[in-house]
Amino acid sequence: MTTTIELGLGEQELALRERAGRVIPGGMYGHMSVSSFSTAHPQFVVSGEGARVWDADGREYLDLMCSWGPMIIGHRHPAVTAAIVDQLGRGDCLDGMTPTAVEYAELLVDTVAAADWALFCKNGTDAMTTCVTTARAATGRRKVLVARGAYHGAVPGFAVRGEGVTAEDQAHLVRYEYNDLASAQAAADEAGSDLAAILVTPFRHDIKRDQEMVDPEFARGLRALADRTGAVLVLDDVRATHRLDLAGSWEPLGVRPDLSAWSKPLANGQPLGAVTGVDALRGAVGRIYVTGSFWTGAVPLAAGLATLTELRRGEALPTMERAGSRLRAGLAAQAAAHGCTIRQTGPVQMPMLSFADDPDFRVVTAWAEAAVQRGVYLHPWHNWFLSSAHTDEVIDAILERTDGAFAVVAGR
Amino acid sequence: MTTTIELGLGEQELALRERAGRVIPGGMYGHMSVSSFSTAHPQFVVSGEGARVWDADGREYLDLMCSWGPMIIGHRHPAVTAAIVDQLGRGDCLDGMTPTAVEYAELLVDTVAAADWALFCKNGTDAMTTCVTTARAATGRRKVLVARGAYHGAVPGFAVRGEGVTAEDQAHLVRYEYNDLASAQAAADEAGSDLAAILVTPFRHDIKRDQEMVDPEFARGLRALADRTGAVLVLDDVRATHRLDLAGSWEPLGVRPDLSAWSKPLANGQPLGAVTGVDALRGAVGRIYVTGSFWTGAVPLAAGLATLTELRRGEALPTMERAGSRLRAGLAAQAAAHGCTIRQTGPVQMPMLSFADDPDFRVVTAWAEAAVQRGVYLHPWHNWFLSSAHTDEVIDAILERTDGAFAVVAGR
Numbered sequence: 001m002t003t004t005i006e007l008g009l010g011e012q013e014l015a016l017r018e019r020a021g022r023v024i025p026g027g028m029y030g031h032m033s034v035s036s037f038s039t040a041h042p043q044f045v046v047s048g049e050g051a052r053v054w055d056a057d058g059r060e061y062l063d064l065m066c067s068w069g070p071m072i073i074g075h076r077h078p079a080v081t082a083a084i085v086d087q088l089g090r091g092d093c094l095d096g097m098t099p100t101a102v103e104y105a106e107l108l109v110d111t112v113a114a115a116d117w118a119l120f121c122k123n124g125t126d127a128m129t130t131c132v133t134t135a136r137a138a139t140g141r142r143k144v145l146v147a148r149g150a151y152h153g154a155v156p157g158f159a160v161r162g163e164g165v166t167a168e169d170q171a172h173l174v175r176y177e178y179n180d181l182a183s184a185q186a187a188a189d190e191a192g193s194d195l196a197a198i199l200v201t202p203f204r205h206d207i208k209r210d211q212e213m214v215d216p217e218f219a220r221g222l223r224a225l226a227d228r229t230g231a232v233l234v235l236d237d238v239r240a241t242h243r244l245d246l247a248g249s250w251e252p253l254g255v256r257p258d259l260s261a262w263s264k265p266l267a268n269g270q271p272l273g274a275v276t277g278v279d280a281l282r283g284a285v286g287r288i289y290v291t292g293s294f295w296t297g298a299v300p301l302a303a304g305l306a307t308l309t310e311l312r313r314g315e316a317l318p319t320m321e322r323a324g325s326r327l328r329a330g331l332a333a334q335a336a337a338h339g340c341t342i343r344q345t346g347p348v349q350m351p352m353l354s355f356a357d358d359p360d361f362r363v364v365t366a367w368a369e370a371a372v373q374r375g376v377y378l379h380p381w382h383n384w385f386l387s388s389a390h391t392d393e394v395i396d397a398i399l400e401r402t403d404g405a406f407a408v409v410a411g412r
Numbered sequence: 413m414t415t416t417i418e419l420g421l422g423e424q425e426l427a428l429r430e431r432a433g434r435v436i437p438g439g440m441y442g443h444m445s446v447s448s449f450s451t452a453h454p455q456f457v458v459s460g461e462g463a464r465v466w467d468a469d470g471r472e473y474l475d476l477m478c479s480w481g482p483m484i485i486g487h488r489h490p491a492v493t494a495a496i497v498d499q500l501g502r503g504d505c506l507d508g509m510t511p512t513a514v515e516y517a518e519l520l521v522d523t524v525a526a527a528d529w530a531l532f533c534k535n536g537t538d539a540m541t542t543c544v545t546t547a548r549a550a551t552g553r554r555k556v557l558v559a560r561g562a563y564h565g566a567v568p569g570f571a572v573r574g575e576g577v578t579a580e581d582q583a584h585l586v587r588y589e590y591n592d593l594a595s596a597q598a599a600a601d602e603a604g605s606d607l608a609a610i611l612v613t614p615f616r617h618d619i620k621r622d623q624e625m626v627d628p629e630f631a632r633g634l635r636a637l638a639d640r641t642g643a644v645l646v647l648d649d650v651r652a653t654h655r656l657d658l659a660g661s662w663e664p665l666g667v668r669p670d671l672s673a674w675s676k677p678l679a680n681g682q683p684l685g686a687v688t689g690v691d692a693l694r695g696a697v698g699r700i701y702v703t704g705s706f707w708t709g710a711v712p713l714a715a716g717l718a719t720l721t722e723l724r725r726g727e728a729l730p731t732m733e734r735a736g737s738r739l740r741a742g743l744a745a746q747a748a749a750h751g752c753t754i755r756q757t758g759p760v761q762m763p764m765l766s767f768a769d770d771p772d773f774r775v776v777t778a779w780a781e782a783a784v785q786r787g788v789y790l791h792p793w794h795n796w797f798l799s800s801a802h803t804d805e806v807i808d809a810i811l812e813r814t815d816g817a818f819a820v821v822a823g824r
Contacts, residue, residue, distance in 0.1 A: 016511055023517040025529050025694045028509055030703025045508035053507050063507060070505040070705055081500050084711075088493050093482040093681035095465050095475060095789050096457035097440055099428055105435040117437050122534040122683050123704045129567055133576035142578050154703045155541055156569065157581075162701025164545035166554050168583040169569075264705050269505035271534050271683040271706035282437045289574025291442025291566045292535045293482055293676050294683035299496075377507050 009042065010057025016044045030154065031068060037380055040369035048075030050389035053377060061377035062398045064351075066385035072242055072265030072320075073310050074389025080268045083306035087299050098298035104305040108276060111308065113247040114235075114256035115276035119285060120304075121295050124238035124263035125153030127273040128199070130290050131259045132157070134277070135197035135232035138284035143191035145198040145231075147178040149206040152199060152236055172196075178204045179212060181221040188229055197232045198222055202240045202249030203346060208361065208381045210354055211346030219255040226258070232281065238263045238273070242311055243320060243349045243385070265385075267303035274304075316388035317349075323390035324348025330399040338410040352383040355409070363412050370405035421454065422469025428456045442566065443480060449792055452781035460487030462801035465789060473789035474810045476763075478797035484654055484677030484732075485722050486801025492680045495718035499711050510710035516717040520688060523720065525659040526647075526668035527688035531697060532716075533707050536650035536675035537565030539685040540611070542702050543671045544569070546689070547609035547644035550696035555603035557610040557643075559590040561618040564611060564648055584608075590616045591624060593633040600641055609644045610634055614652045614661030615758060620773065620793045622766055623758030631667040638670070644693065650675045650685070654723055655732060655761045655797070677797075679715035686716075728800035729761075735802035736760025742811040750822040764795040767821070775824050782817035 009017075020043070021027040026035065027043065034041040042055035051074055053063045066072065073080070087100070105118040112118075121127055132144055152158040156169035174191050177183040178200075188195055200222055204212035226233035235257035240249045241264050248260060258281060263273035271294070277285060294300070310316065325348050335342040341356035355363040361381050368380035376398050378384050421429075432455070433439040438447065439455065446453040454467035463486055465475045478484065485492070499512070517530040524530075533539055544556055564570040568581035586603050589595040590612075600607055612634055616624035638645035647669035652661045653676050660672060670693060675685035683706070689697060706712070722728065737760050747754040753768035767775040773793050780792035788810050790796050 016514055019518065020509070020514045023514065023521045023529050025531060025689075026698040028708075029531055029698070030701070030707065032508055032703070032708060034508070041508070043508050044511055045506040046502060046511060048503035048506055053503070055508075056511060061507075065507050067505045067507050068705060070709075075503050075506070076500070084500060085497060088488070088496060090458060091460035091465070091487050091681075093479045094457040094460055094487070095473075095477050095479050096444055096446065096453070096455050096467075097432070099456055099458060099468060102428055102432045102435065106431065109435045117435050119437060119441055122706070123538065125538075125704065126535065133568060133574075135576075136578065137575035154701050155567075156545060159701060162545075163549035163696070163699045164547075166548065166584060168580040171580040171583075172578060269503075269706075269709060269711075271709055271712065277437075284575070286438040286441070287575045289442070289566050289571060291444070292537065293480060294534070294681075295442065296440075296444060297482075297681060297683055299681075300683065 010055065010059065012056035013042045013044055016056055038365065038369055038372065041372050041377070050074040051387060051394045059375070061372065061375050062394060062401065064376060064378040064384040064398065066387050067269065069239060069264035069385045070269045072387050073268055073307060073316055074387050077268055077310070079310050080303050080306045083302045084270070084299055087302035090298070092299045093294055093297040097296045098301060100298055100301045100305055101296055104301050104308070107305065107308055108274065111246050111312065112260065112276050113251045114260060114278060116279040117277055117282055119275045120301065121273040121275070122271045122292055123273050124261060125155050126292065127238060127261035127263055127275045128152045128236055129155065129157065130275050131234045131261050132197060133288045133290065134259060134281055134285045135234060137288045138232060138281055139196045139230060141194045141196035142172045143194045143196055144173050145176055145184060145187045145191065145195070146173045147200060148175045149209065150178065150201055151206065179215045179218045181218050184222060184225060188225055195229050195231045197234050198226050199234045199236055201236045202244065205239055205346060205350070205383050210343055211352045211383060213346070216253045219250055219253050223255050232258045234259045234261065236261050240350065241265055244347055246311060246317065266307065267300050268307040270300040270303035272300045272304050319388045320349040320386045320390065323386050323395050324351060326392060326395045327351060327398065330395065331402060334399065334403050334406050338406040340406055340410055346383055349386050350383045363409050366412070367405050367409045370408040371402055374401040374404050376401045422467065422471065424468035425454045425456055428468055450777065450781055450784065453784050453789070462486040463799060463806045471787070473784065473787050474806060474813065476788060476790040476796040476810065478799050479681065481651060481676035481797045482681045484799050485680055485719060485728055486799050489680055489722070491722050492715050492718045495714045496682070496711055499714035502710070504711045505706055505709040509708045510713060512710055512713045512717055513708055516713050516720070519717065519720055520686065523658050523724065524672065524688050525663045526672060526690060528691040529689055529694055531687045532713065533685040533687070534683045534704055535685050536673060537567050538704065539650060539673035539675055539687045540564045540648055541567065541569065542687050543646045543673050544609055545700045545702065546671060546693055546697045547646060549700045550644060550693055551608045551642060553606045553608035554584045555606045555608055556585055557588055557596060557599045557603065557607070558585045559612060560587045561621065562590065562613055563618065591627045591630045593630050596634060596637060600637055607641050607643045609646050610638050611646045611648055613648045614656065617651055617758060617762070617795055622755055623764045623795060625758070628665045631662055631665050635667050644670045646671045646673065648673050652762065653677055656759055658723060658729065678719065679712050680719040682712040682715035684712045684716050731800045732761040732798045732802065735798050735807050736763060738804060738807045739763060739810065742807065743814060746811065746815050746818050750818040752818055752822055758795055761798050762795045775821050778824070779817050779821045782820040783814055786813040786816050788813045
């Protein structure tokens with residue numbers, strides 16, 4: 001370990017926090033508010049390149065969050081930057097659709113196995129709301145099955161925490177247990193002839209909980225349940241977009257949804273969401289009214305086209321998988337060497353680490369704080385994300401830094 | 413009139429429509445779907461500069477829509493492009509907040525009279541949903557007063573058209589009539605002790621309806637009603653953002669909302685929304701959970717900072733007002749010369765034109781189609797938007813082209 005360990009937050013960070021505290025509620029809000037998960041993470045990140053980011057005090061971090069998902073081919077990828085600058089030379093948000101939207105929709109439809117069409121929006125939440133509204137329009141029904149604890153967006157209709165939500169906002173949600181087909185069947189029975197849609201994430205990635213891969217029988221069972229009841233099967237692929245399989249996260253299982261919601265890394269950081277669907281739902285999506293001022297903005301679409309083009313070259317997904325496996329093996333070995341019992345769950349490209357006997361996340365938080373102080377940006381109880389910029393060298397450098405973090409918590 | 417009049421859609425346009433029809437439901441969706449308002453407008457716009465846009469066949473249009481609002485200092489404004497390119501050199505969506513967010517929040521709070529803090533999002537709908545959720549968290553109440561016909565976003569909670577919306581989605585909305593204080597009072601009485609918020613747009617800008625300026629007594633009455641009932645007054649400034657008064661659209665009236673929603677031209681085309689509010693609501697907004705993957709993305713925030721900086725130089729708003737007045741006077745004179753009876757409503761910077769005895773919009777649609785065929789991009793039944801790129805010369809060129817459009821419909 002030759003890394004200089006800087007304890008405490010830097011001067012620029014503290015100065016920015018003070019300024020932010022005056023003009024932004026709580027200094028920050030939502031998932032990126034570090035006060036909710038760490039005393040050691042910088043709230044401010046000023047630059048990035050590949051798999052590295054730098055804070056306001058110039059400290060470097062190897063990045064295991066990829067901005068909570070958006071960066072899939074690394075910060076400041078030259079192909080995406082070039083596409084943005086090129087598009088800026090023609091315009092950004094224009095009076096009509098850009099031809100780039102068509103080209104990108106064609107490429108997405110060609111890429112995603114279950115897609116006959118695509119629609120673009122800005123947030124993952126936009127995409128999920130559009131899916132639910134489309135399913136209701138298609139079926140003339142109201143009830144929506146949702147896994148207990150699943151995150152589908154930070155709006156009243158899906159909220160799992162926070163104030164300001166009324167009972168009516170979720171009046172038609174019926175909960176089931178992830179990977180428990182009997183509970184999904186029971187929820188469908190409860191919904192009866194009013195069942196419009198079944199929402200499901202490709203694997204279980206609720207916060208503050210070990211991740212859980214989907215049981216293929218459960219996935220196939222949900223597909224059969226939707227077919228039997230005439231409900232629309234909606235795969236919420238927002239978080240897993242493009243990282244597990246470009247054709248869709250359940251394509252390896254042979255289970256195809258009717259609608260899929262996409263976002264996060266679609267445009268490698270530019271704001272973009274998408275819905276794809278099957279031909280049978282083309283009419284329904286045309287009868288709902290969804291729109292947004294920037295939904296056909298050309299710059300994010302150009303960035304999306306460049307990102308998918310890069311991903312389709314074929315090297316990025318194997319790179320992420322190899323990096324994830326290397327990271328998982330390395331962390332397992334370090335934990336064992338330090339006598340720590342850990343669990344590593346979920347797909348290797350979207351890792352999550354937890355400690356045994358740590359119900360209140362104190363140990364993993366101390367470990368994550370020790371990691372960030374050693375220059376590895378990761379989260380104690382939210383999954384991480386890898387990118388194609390995570391080469392073997394980056395993973396080895398990460399492991400060089402995490403070893404000291406295990407030393408800090410060893411024996412707790 | 414020396415402009416060559418090209419009737420019919422171009423070859424590239426038709427080819428793009430055919431491709432789009434295969435991979436995008438209906439070929440396009442939402443407010444920019446030309447099939448909903450015109451047979452003559454191009455669906456595709458490939459570039460823009462200042463107050464001009466070009467379609468896929470190279471035809472030039474003088475732009476009176478400004479992309480339905482986002483372009484406030486003109487397409488491809490060099491200061492915004494420079495800010496985007498500069499920010500791209502550091503990164504876009506990063507692991508934490510960018511210092512630009514703080515600088516921009518400081519500038520927005522300094523600019524908006526009723527703002528003690530700011531929060532950033534992506535869509536105007538995000539901003540309005542955040543306002544309602546905050547109001548409910550602050551008051552512990554549920555009911556929300558909304559003007560009949562008002563547009564606050566294309567989501568089930570606010571939808572005024574489209575399928576897939578359930579009764580429960582709007583269970584707590586209570587309708588009042590815009591500019592009718594007695595109806596607002598009656599709605600508040602109906603909500604009783606459960607009244608959380610009063611939503612209002614700065615003027616009435618419902619689609620397919622002449623615009624209507626706010627009665628200052630109505631605005632003051634709503635403020636008093638909110639004070640009397642403990643409800644939160646929410647000004648939906650999304651559409652009017654920055655065009656009427658940088659301090660807020662009701663600042664000239666001396667009426668300050670508790671929360672304001674902003675979007676459209678904040679970042680001159682890049683995707684950005686914002687909520688600003690008073691100190692008393694800082695705690696409540698901290699207790700709700702709202703977030704989005706790209707809400708602190710640095711590139712849109714850098715574009716927002718550049719746009720507001722440019723607007724604060726002081727020339728843009730007077731330019732838009734002068735352009736709007738010149739346009740209004742010119743259109744009035746042309747209509748009179750052609751024997752057409754028209755109404756021009758709303759603020760001159762956000763004009764709307766309708767014809768007498770035209771309940772089904774046939775005349776204004778024919779006029780708008782004739783205008784676009786002569787190279788002026790405008791809408792038959794949605795308000796238009798001016799930008800600071802609308803110089804006297806641009807307005808005069810627009811008027812040169814609209815004269816022929818009046819000739820087409822004269823005598824109908």
